[in-house]
Amino acid sequence: MSSKLNIFEFSNPSIRTLHISWVAFFITFLVWFSHAPMLAFIKEAFDLSSQQIKALLILNVALTIPSRIVVGMLVDRFGPRIVFSALLFTGSFLCWGFAFATSYEMLALFRFLCGFVGAGFVIGIRLVGEWFPAKQVGVAEGIYGGWGNFGSAAGAMTLPTLALLFGGDDGWRYAIALTGAIAFVFSFIFYINARNTPKGSTYFKPKRSGGLEVTSKGDLYFYLAMNIPMYIALAVLAWKLSPENLGLLSELATNTLYVVLLVLFVFQTSQIWKVNKEHLQKGVAEIEKYKFKQVAILNWSYFVTFGSELAVVSMLPLFFMDTFELSAVTAGLLASGFAFMNLVARPSGGWLSDNLGRKKTLSVLIAGLSVGYLVLSQIDGLWFIPLAVVATMCCSFFVQAGEGAVFAMVPLVKRRMTGQVAGMAGAYGNVGGVTFLTVLSFVDASTFFMVIAGCAALCFILVQFLDEPSGQMAEVMADGSVELIDVA
Structure with a gap:
């Protein structure tokens, strides 16, 4: 084809x-x-x-x-x-x-x-x-x-x-x-x-429900560790609603939420252990193995791509309004260019990934968005406004093309668990949004952009540990036969 x-x-x-x-x-x-x-x-x-x-x-x-x-x-x-x-x-x-x-x-x-x-x-x-x-x-x-x-x-x-x-x-x-x-x-x-x-075609389903099936004990501990940032992000959201911040929740309600999150974490950990205990003790057939590091690196990649998009879309109109002393309507129109790039940038990221290689494409796009945010950190009131808008849209292209490149790889990790892999990566995108918006509440816009650029640079290093999808992945049919699915 x-x-x-x-x-x-x-x-x-x-x-x-x-x-x-x-x-x-x-x-x-x-x-x-x-x-x-x-x-x-x-x-x-x-x-x-x-x-x-x-x-x-x-x-x-x-x-x-x-x-x-x-x-x-x-x-x-x-x-x-x-x-x-x-x-x-x-x-x-x-x-x-x-x-x-x-x-x-x-x-x-x-x-x-x-x-x-x-x-x-x-x-x-x-x-x-x-x-x-x-x-x-x-x-x-x-x-x-x-x-x-x-x-x-x-x-x-x-x-x-x-x-x-x-x-x-x-x-x-x-x-x-x-x-x-x-x-x-x-x-x-x-x-x-x-x-x-x-x-x-066969719709392959996980053998057990309650968590991802991993294929080694090392990957199990890695998976458990990767769940921690999601609970930290939810705890930060509870803290933001607490009497110390927005005051929507009482102190009792806030502390109750912290306890509920701890209980949920313990419960999820027990479910993940239950899902993986038996088949890890028996040993996983070589043909069914996959590396959880693939999932983890894609999670962090979506953390810096979609996470930064969520945060920047939220603050960009006000940033333009304050930096260039514009009206709310004008600032909103100029900032909308960031979201508009989605129409072409995500498909472009996917196309580049299909044709030039998954790892190479994601590496270039993550590096590009890191540079893009460094450029945005230098914008001040002396900039020519059209140049600031162009810089914003160029940065946006790398951000959203990067999102496309992440999800060009997600379906190629393990077919029967694609929903769960996508769910975890998607959740990490929201964790990124919470993280960067929390940073913004403590620093100015320039520092905020520099923090994202720094996180993207770290993510670029992580992406170098990705394995390029190659060959085929195996899924076991209901009758015990094996179907091989091309991933390259």
């Missing part, structure tokens, strides 16, 4: 699956970030303080970290068709709950629950990986991720206008509710049209 991919070949079932996948992902991001362009309306309707608005923004990403792990397990076990349909269906009701909330407490609760919708990204990674061969999977995953991720930008551009068209004090409610209605309708469209695999 050719490495070229014709996205207009609608008679091809793989292409139809790609389009229905990115549209589903687009809708999840539309719902997940539907509140962002409406915050001015919401603030006025509920007479909220700036601290309460900040709390809503934090709550919006809090649940996404654990939910991406859980959804990754669900998609590997039940298949993308059922899980994506269910997530869209459930997400519509969560969206409506937020849209028609009557108190700040209800707003906060449903904004927190809407973070679950942000896990939709993971599902399509497994689905697209099933439908495209190794030589096309990078660009296919890039199109899925880049076009789907644009849902947040599309919402920002259209929802305020829709709110004004609906009119009245509740126009913003109807605009947000409309995104829920779209998710509700598409949940049925997706279920009717999507299929987990091409006709005649």
Whole structure:
């Protein structure tokens, strides 16, 4: 099969699956970030303080970290068709709950629950990986991720206008509710049209549920250690909501959350041990082995790529406004270039990965984003504004192409666990967002950009330890026979 991919070949079932996948992902991001362009309306309707608005923004990403792990397990076990349909269906009701909330407490609760919708990204990674061969999977995953991720930008551009068209004090409610209605309708469209695999192909499932199956004791300890940063990020989010910061939670509630996170960590550790204990004692056949370091390095790569994107998108409008003394509208338009790059950058990262090599492409893109953030750290009020915008968009290209390169490799680690690998990498992206935004709360913008550049430089070193996917990976059929899947 050719490495070229014709996205207009609608008679091809793989292409139809790609389009229905990115549209589903687009809708999840539309719902997940539907509140962002409406915050001015919401603030006025509920007479909220700036601290309460900040709390809503934090709550919006809090649940996404654990939910991406859980959804990754669900998609590997039940298949993308059922899980994506269910997530869209459930997400519509969560969206409506937020849209028609009557108190700040209800707003906060449903904004927190809407973070679950942000896990939709993971599902399509497994689905697209099933439908495209190794030589096309990078660009296919890039199109899925880049076009789907644009849902947040599309919402920002259209929802305020829709709110004004609906009119009245509740126009913003109807605009947000409309995104829920779209998710509700598409949940049925997706279920009717999507299929987990091409006709005649096997959908491989993990032998056990509760965690990734690793293939050596060293990898087991490595896996357990890699879970720790996710719990630290969740603890940081709880701390941000504590009386010491935003004050949304009482001291008792904050301490209770810390205890709950500790209990969850112990429980997850026990589940991972349970999943891996028996087969590690017996020994894993050489043909079934994979290296967990591949997963870990991809996690950290997504930490610096998507994590920095989440943080920068959040602060860039204010950065332009303060640096160049611009109006909020002008600064927002100039900063939107960062998100717009998703449409071409992610597919480009996937295409480069397919054609020039996975490791080489990821190395170049991580190095490029490190340099890009160093350049951004030098921007001040003396810069020519168009030059600052160009620098921002160039940096954005490396960031989002890097995201595409990460997920060009994820489906090539271990087919039956692609959902869980994608879930963990996706969660690390959110961990990166929490980490960099926390750094921003303590330092100025220039230092913030330099910290990201430094993290990317460290990640570049890690990427050199990646193994280029080669040969074939083995999956065992239900009858005991072995199927070999090309990864190069």
